Amino acid sequence: MTDSVQAISALIIDKLLANPKVPRDIDGNSKIVEDLAFDSLAVMNFVMEIEDTLDVSVPLDKLADIRTIDDLAVCLHSLKQGDAA
Amino acid sequence: MNDIFAKHAALKAARESLAALSPRDPFALTIERPISATVGVIEGRETLLFGTNNYLGLSQSPRAIEAAAETVRAEGVGTTGSRIANGTYALHRELERRLARTFRRKHCMTFSTGYQANLGAISALAGKDDYLLLDADSHASIYDGSRLSQAQVIRFRHNDPDDLDRRLRRLSDTPGARLVVVEGIYSMTGNIAPMREFAEVKKRHGAWLLADEAHSFGVLGENGRGVAEAQDCEADVDFVVGTFSKSLGTVGGYLVSDHDGIDTVRLCSRPYMFTASLPPEVIAATLATLDELESRPELRTTLMDNAARLHAGLRTAGLVTGSHVSPVVAVTLQDVPQALAFWNALVEAGVYVNLSLPPATPDQNPLLRCSVMAAHTPDQIDRAVAAFKTIGAQLGVSKLAA
Numbered sequence: 001m002t003d004s005v006q007a008i009s010a011l012i013i014d015k016l017l018a019n020p021k022v023p024r025d026i027d028g029n030s031k032i033v034e035d036l037a038f039d040s041l042a043v044m045n046f047v048m049e050i051e052d053t054l055d056v057s058v059p060l061d062k063l064a065d066i067r068t069i070d071d072l073a074v075c076l077h078s079l080k081q082g083d084a085a
Numbered sequence: 086m087n088d089i090f091a092k093h094a095a096l097k098a099a100r101e102s103l104a105a106l107s108p109r110d111p112f113a114l115t116i117e118r119p120i121s122a123t124v125g126v127i128e129g130r131e132t133l134l135f136g137t138n139n140y141l142g143l144s145q146s147p148r149a150i151e152a153a154a155e156t157v158r159a160e161g162v163g164t165t166g167s168r169i170a171n172g173t174y175a176l177h178r179e180l181e182r183r184l185a186r187t188f189r190r191k192h193c194m195t196f197s198t199g200y201q202a203n204l205g206a207i208s209a210l211a212g213k214d215d216y217l218l219l220d221a222d223s224h225a226s227i228y229d230g231s232r233l234s235q236a237q238v239i240r241f242r243h244n245d246p247d248d249l250d251r252r253l254r255r256l257s258d259t260p261g262a263r264l265v266v267v268e269g270i271y272s273m274t275g276n277i278a279p280m281r282e283f284a285e286v287k288k289r290h291g292a293w294l295l296a297d298e299a300h301s302f303g304v305l306g307e308n309g310r311g312v313a314e315a316q317d318c319e320a321d322v323d324f325v326v327g328t329f330s331k332s333l334g335t336v337g338g339y340l341v342s343d344h345d346g347i348d349t350v351r352l353c354s355r356p357y358m359f360t361a362s363l364p365p366e367v368i369a370a371t372l373a374t375l376d377e378l379e380s381r382p383e384l385r386t387t388l389m390d391n392a393a394r395l396h397a398g399l400r401t402a403g404l405v406t407g408s409h410v411s412p413v414v415a416v417t418l419q420d421v422p423q424a425l426a427f428w429n430a431l432v433e434a435g436v437y438v439n440l441s442l443p444p445a446t447p448d449q450n451p452l453l454r455c456s457v458m459a460a461h462t463p464d465q466i467d468r469a470v471a472a473f474k475t476i477g478a479q480l481g482v483s484k485l486a487a
Binding site: 039040041042044045048055056057058059060061 | 216221231237238239240242251252255256443444449
């Protein structure tokens with residue numbers, strides 16, 4: 001399920017849509033802060049949920065470079081690959 | 086020329102929208118002068134202070150005032166120097182020996198503020214190849230110290246040893262030291278850390294543990310050494326950081342430890358090295374309040390009785406508070422306009438508490454942070470609770486948020 005960037009991106013969107021405050025029309029290019037109106041704390045708390053599902057931890061400095069949902073998916077994917085290596 | 090303030094536009098707008106809802110600026114309230122530990126003059130009115138960190142009331146200790154006055158006459162008002170160059174007086178050494186003895190540790194470093202103690206300890210202990218594991222609700226000084234350290238920073242869920250365990254397990258094949266950072270009592274919510282469980286987890290993974298006992302020193306434990314003493318796990322806490330600006334009533338911070346490596350930390354902790362040391366009168370006052378903290382254990386008993394009285398009173402008034410009984414009691418409100426109305430009404434009724442707004446609060450909820458002192462009388466606590474009850478009913482807050 002979570003072995004490709006695309007699958008991880010879909011998983012993130014699923015989790016985001018579970019929150020009724022998130023706009024319905026989001027996709028991989030949606031910007032997390034601007035389009036979803038998340039503040040920095042909300043982003044960190046949301047990432048924790050994904051971390052549990054994927055069994056990885058995202059260091060905070062990696063989060064700083066993430067703008068879009070796909071950016072986050074790429075980051076999680078590379079951390080997963082790192083685990084497997 | 087680019088506008089250097091452009092990046093603050095959103096913050097400025099947020100402040101302006103708050104100002105529209107509040108007859109007074111919540112970020113610029115002035116205590117015109119303190120009359121005692123528990124009463125100050127605000128807007129010309131005598132106001133009950135229920136929003137300080139002066140847990141033992143020692144900021145007004147007559148013995149500390151005398152000690153400071155005597156020392157300032159003898160040694161002057163400041164050192165003008167760094168601890169590692171020209172800013173170490175005999176008094177600084179004496180306070181470090183004294184604190185090490187209090188904590189039964191071999192080493193103590195003092196810093197010019199509690200904020201710098203976290204910055205200085207964390208940034209020197211964790212290097213760029215190490216991992217810092219922080220409780221998600223950590224104080225800004227812990228996050229800032231982490232950035233200064235250049236270590237990899239991983240958050241775990243607040244007060245959740247199982248989540249820490251999972252995150253340490255994920256790192257099991259990665260090189261680098263792991264330093265876990267937790268607080269004893271969380272300053273905004275009054276939540277108390279399950280320190281002993283954290284200590285068990287860190288031992289299992291060969292990690293190091295730093296406890297920030299800023300709000301718990303002088304408050305919890307039979308001898309006031311904080312949460313680690315109260316939960317009987319001091320031997321497993323590698324480093325304790327704390328401050329003089331809460332129960333000790335002055336200003337400054339410290340790091341204590343049994344690890345001999347602390348001696349070298351003095352030579353690589355930038356927030357320790359590149360700032361002026363504490364003025365002698367602050368050290369003298371701190372030595373005096375430390376004596377009182379140790380020789381008057383009844384202060385802690387009174388403090389915890391008062392904490393229980395405030396906590397129970399606010400709950401009985403139908404307000405939503407945390408479950409921990411500690412000297413910090415936070416009332417959770419539903420939204421920012423409600424919190425602003427409540428806080429302003431309290432100030433007008435002569436009760437000062439702290440207004441805490443997201444994102445500085447956990448879970449996106451605004452809080453009215455109340456803190457209690459050993460110096461409060463039962464009558465003062467009952468008056469504060471009565472004000473909360475009346476205003477809560479007027480605003481339709483009571484029982485609503487449950």
